[in-house]
Amino acid sequence: MYTTGTAFLEALKEAGVSYIFANLGSDHPSIIESLAIAKQENRELPKVIICPHEFVALSAAHGYAQATGELQAVIVHVECGTQNMGGAIHNAYKSRVPVLVFAGASPFTQEGELTGSRNEFIHWIQDVFDQRGIMRGYSKYDNEIRTGTNVKQLVHRALQIAKSDPAGPVYLMGPREAMEQETERITVQKELWEPIAPAALPPKQIEQLAEDLLSAKKPLIVTSYLGRKKEAVEELIRLCERLAIPVIESVPHQMNFPADNPMHCGSYWNDPKQNELLAEADFVLVLDSDVPWIPTKNKPSENITVYYIDIDPLKEDMPLWYIPSKCFFKADALTALQQINASLDAKKIDQKTVSARRDEITAFHERLKEQRRKLEQAGEDVTTPEYLTACVRELMDEDTIILNEGITNYGAISNHIEATVPGSYFGSGAGSLGWNGGAAIGMKLAYPEKTVISLTGDGSYLFSVPSTVHWMAKRYETPFLTVIYNNQGWCAPKHSTLGVYPNGVANAYQDFYVHFDPPADLAGVAASAGEAHPITVKERSKLKEALAEGLKQVKEGRSAVIDVYIPHVYSDGEVNAEKTAKETMQ
Template identity: 85%
Template sequence: MYTTGTAFLEALQEAGVSYIFANLGSDHPSIIESLAIAKQENRELPTVITCPHEFVALSAAHGYAQATGKPQAVIVHVECGTQNMGGAIHNAFKSRVPVLVFAGSSPYTQEGELTGSRNEFIHWIQDVFDQRGIMRGYSKYDNEIRTGANVKQLVHRALQVAKSDPPGPVYLMGAREAMEQETTPVTIQKELWEPIAPAAVPPNLIEELVKDLLAAKKPLIVTSYLGRKKEAVKELVRLSDNLAIPVIESVPHHMNFPADHPMHCGSYWNDAKQNELLAEADLVLVLDSDVPWIPTKNKPSENATVYYIDIDPLKEEMPLWYIPSKRFFKADAHTALQQINVLLEEKKEIDQKAVAVRRAEYTALHGHLKEERRQAEQAGEDVITPEYLTGCVRELMDENTIILNEGITNYGVISNHIEASVPGSYYGSGAGSLGWNGGAAIGMKLSQPDKTIISLTGDGSYLFSVPSTVHWMTKRYNTPFLTVIYNNRGWRAPKHSTLGVHPDGVANAHQDFYVHFDPPADLAGVAAAAGDAHAITVKDRSKLKEALVEGLKQVKEGRSAVIDVYIPHVYTDEAVTTEPVKETVR
């Protein structure tokens, strides 16, 4: 039999999907049977990765797409599995990551009228009026497969939408009867379903931008995710070199500009202070950034000229968003930077004396900022500070290392102190639902098995990642990675938020924020139990480097490792707790 399910899987294969991250249910008999037949007949289809939790499935597809730009498929069970993806679909949508999600739906016949008709009580319970509506606020496209006659067209159309700027998740669903339907094979010319070409800045307006750049005395570039296209990093370096323009990263979730470049002037997160470079700038060029600054804390001068280049400059999915700018360009940053650089070099009107002065000034600032980071890493005496921990991790890195940052209240510390300088070597989730780190590490390791993946996460983010599922999958599918937990025994972010609004409130007076995890759990032990991970809990600063080196050694030998590191407590800011867990090494 050649069914809609068979054609669906073939379409994924034709479109270049390598993996299906699957959490299968009673709605997927056609998928399961088609996979079994293909295996028996030695026909190639995407590899199925069994995922005991849907959040991890989508996070893995997210990580794979971040590292490669290639969307993978996720298969989940009806509306329950769709909802169980929860925050992961928020992450994929907000961080503009392409992925195709397919869910079955309850059968629409109940008396055996068609193959696949209802035969389990759950088929009534899981029948809802608008299953696609669950995803509509978090996907670029949704549709229902009703017949095998055009299922391939729907798959290719969905992936074309997913990959086109701004990229994002797409959602298809299909009932058992439709997926079990016998159909006729269809041949698709996949080259006719390519994503839209990158957009450029209109020629007359690029002239205006270049003119303003040349006239600026204190130009500044701010970016967050320009590095989603590795080739764009080279063009940004070219522009910065040409005009000696400093670069600041705002909540970076890609490696956008080399940290070892003399024009790199750090990054900021929720810093409650004004960045001096931003305040002094007379021209700010924003490239691929959703939140280049937080106006209540940090913003450019009212006299500064702002240009905004982004794949989504209006932030159409953000109800409240505005940054008044001279020009907004809906353009691919790599393409726009090429335009700027070519025009700059053709004009030959660069004030080399002014450039030399800026270069000397910002090179000195770059060196000063680096020295400040080194001093911060050595502070704390016997306490393991986040700065010291990140510096120790940095010492382990080489050109084949990929860092994942889900440190949340330590996000800024990690992004500054890790000092990533190789395109594609650093990622954050790019969104706001915690737990991305575990599944993302699996996806990235699958996409680049020769790379060493190091996931830096808070204890809250680690728990949100469903570590039991993550580490079971890691062992089964041979995707070892190193996890380092910045364990402050609680959620520090809600405490910070409360103090930001009520600095002199009762919660602060009583130091009661309802966010601590005391007595702490054996977090590393979860990974050991679920996936035989090498598990270490570290509280002593003198033992940290040894533990990290051993953990990395285990990873390179094929076994995941989790290093649970006690940093200052969420409440007391001391690296102790009233009820410590026993130090364990497995």
Template identity: 70%
Template sequence: MYTTGTAFLEGLYEAGVSYIFANLGSDHPAIIESLARAKKENKELPAVITCPHEFVALSAAHGYAQLTGEPQAVLVHVECGTQNLGGAIHNAYKSRVPVLIFAGASPYTQEGELTGSRNEFIHWIQDVRDQRGIVRGYTKYDNEIRTGFNVKQLIYRSLQIAKSDPAGPVYLMGPREVMEEETTPVTLENELWQPILPGAIAPEQLDELTRDLLAANAPLIVTSYLGRNTDAVGELVKLSEKLSIPIIESIPHHMNFPHNNPMHCGSQWNVSTQNKLLADADFVLVIDSDVPWIQTKNKPSDKAKIYYLDVDPLKEEMPLWYIPSKQFLKADSYIALQQINKHLNEYEIDQDAVSKRWWKYSEVHNSLMAEKRNVEETRTDIITPEYIVACVRDVIDKENTIVLNEAITNYPAVSNHIEVDRPGSYFGSGAGSLGWNGGAAIGMKLANPDKTIVSLTGDGSYMFSVPSTVHWMANRYNTPFLTVIFNNSGWKAPKMSTLGVHPRGVANETEEFWVSFDPTSDLAGIAESAGNAYPINVEERAELRSALEEGVNKVNEGRAVVINVTIPHVYKDGDTRARGKNTIIQTDTM
């Protein structure tokens, strides 16, 4: 019997979906039966990855799409599974990652009128008024499958929308009776359902931008995720080197510009001081960045000419967002940079000014590099985040490694010290719900099995990742990766947020922030118990490098590794919870 469920699975496969990250339930008998029949008949369908938690399922699809650009499918159980997607769908939506999510729905008949009618008590409990509304604020498109006769058209339309810029998640749902319905096979032509082609800069805007750029004495480019298209990196390098334009990365969640290039002038996060290059710039081109700077702390001069280029330059889904700019350019960064580089050939360039800038910003780059080396080697009695990253950088094979960064308060340490130079070699989640790192590592390993995946995470974000599920999946599906935990025994971010608003408040006075993870858990042991990961605990600085080398070797042999590294815990002077040399005694009031 050819059912809607069968047509649904066929549609995913024909549309190019390789994996279904599935958390199946009572709403999926048609899909399970169709999968079983396909296996028996050796029929090709997307591979099913069983995911014991929906957050990990979507995080894995997120990671796969980040690396490949190709959306995968996530199957969840009615409204309960939809809600369990939680922060993961926030991440996919805010970071513009395409994915197709399908959830079943409670049957709409209860007396056996149709195949799939209600026969379990939960079919009443899980029937809600607006299941699609649960995720409507985090999807580009949602719809309900009402018949098998057009289910493939809905899949193709959903994926077309998901992949069109700005990309993002789409959500379909289908009741049991509909998925069990007998239907007729349909064949669609892929080329008729392609995503919308990326946009370019209008000729008049291109000419004005180019003229202002050439007239600038201190131009600057700021980006966060230009590297999502790896080809755009080369065009940015070409523009930067042609005019000696320094590059600043703001909260980078892709590899956007080679760190060894003399025009790379660092990355910034929630810095409390003004970036001098940003303050001195008379022309700022922001390319692909949601938060290029934080206006209360660190921003360009009011006299600077600002151009904003992005596939979503108005940020229509962000209720409060504005960066006054001379122009807002809705265009694909790769195409736009190609346009700019080509258009510059029509103008005479002041090579003397370009040479002076090259010397000036090369000195800034060299000074930053020297400062980083100094920071990495300071406080030789303890393990600092910068030292961890430096050791990881030295141990990994950069040409064959992908680094994930979810170190949160140590995010800047990773982004500044990992020093990646190859497009597609570095990723962050791009959003704000913690725990992306574990599932994303699995998704990226599935997408590129030949690469070594290294996840750098805080202890808080590690626990948010549902490590028991992550490492069970890594073991079952042979996707080993290395996790390095920056363990400061608590959520440092809420503490820093509180001190940022109340630097001399009672919370600081009493050291009560309710963020401590004491007594500590055996974080590496969780992964070992759940998925046979190789656990390593590091408390001594002298042990770190050899532990990382051992970890990389184990991963390359096919076993996941979790290295739990104790880093300084921040407590007040006299606090009885202060422990040993890996504790910083804080005596001031921030």
């Protein structure tokens, strides 16, 4: 028997999908039967990864696509499973990660008129008017499979849209009768459904950009996710070394520029201070960045020349967004950089000016590095986020992948981890917490030979559904190391409140309703669910030994979770550690 469900699975395989991250339900008999028949007949289909929670399923597909650029599929149960993906679909959409999500739907017949007609109580309860509407604000495309005669075309069209810039998730749904329908096998030519070609800069305006760049005395480049294409990193290095242009990463969720390059001048997160280089710049080239600066805290001068190049320069899905810019370009950063570098090949460059700027920026880079080292040694009686990150950095090699979901410690991690290899560092790129666990599984599936280290806050760790994550890591042999920056609470709401009410009542009473006291046994959760090796570290002197043990366990094939206590969200230790660090820098 050849059904719509069979054709759907075949279409995924034909399109190059390797994994289906699945949370199956009563709407998926055709999928389950087709998988069983394929197994019996030794026919290859995408491998199914059972995911006890939909948020983790989509986070794993997200992580796989980030690491490889290759789209994977997620299958969930009707509108309930769709809603359970919640924050994960926000993450995939906002960070422009391609993924195909398929959900079944309640049967639309109830008297046995068609194969798959209603036969369970839940089929009435899960029938809703607009299931696709749940996803419409967070997907590039949605459609309903109504027949098996064109299901392959629908799948390939959805994948084409998902993979075309700006990439993102797509959503297909199919009621049970449609998926159970017997149909004829058809063949679709995959090469006719490729994503659209990368966009380039208009030739006439390349010359103007190059001239403005060459005439600038203090040029600057700001980026956030240019590193999604490794070749773009190479082109950026070429440009920056040729003209001695400093690079700042704003909330980086890729390795965009090697930290050991003299032109790398750090990153910022929600820093409540003006960045020196941004304030002094007379020209800024923004490449792939949604939020290159936060105007209430940190912004360029009013007389600056800004060029903005991005795969999504209008941010049409952000109701409030604007950055005054001389030119906005909807272009692929790799293609644009290749064009700019080619244009500069034919131009005369003032080497004296470039040489002087190189010396100045190199000195700035070295000062930043010295400041980071001082921060890492500050607070000898506590484990600061900077020291913890420095200790993790010592474990890294060229085959390490770092995940950063440290939230209030995001900046400390992105600055102190000092990533240098394209594809070695990732953040979620969005705002719904918990991405770290599923993403680590997806990245480990993509690169089994690499060491995956997830750096997460205790809040983000809890949001990741660690019981599901570590059960999956054990079952599918994807061991990774989790390091928890445990301040026993949500520090972000506290910081936000103080940002608006620095002298308010909440500050006076020091009660922000965000602490996790008494603390949970976070490492123990992973041990119980997936036999991960649990370690809790409360003393700075025991940190390096714990990290070494955790890494050893991972390399031997067992996940490890190291719960590291840093200054409490409510304690004076947090404030004192920051004060000590600043005094050390001075």
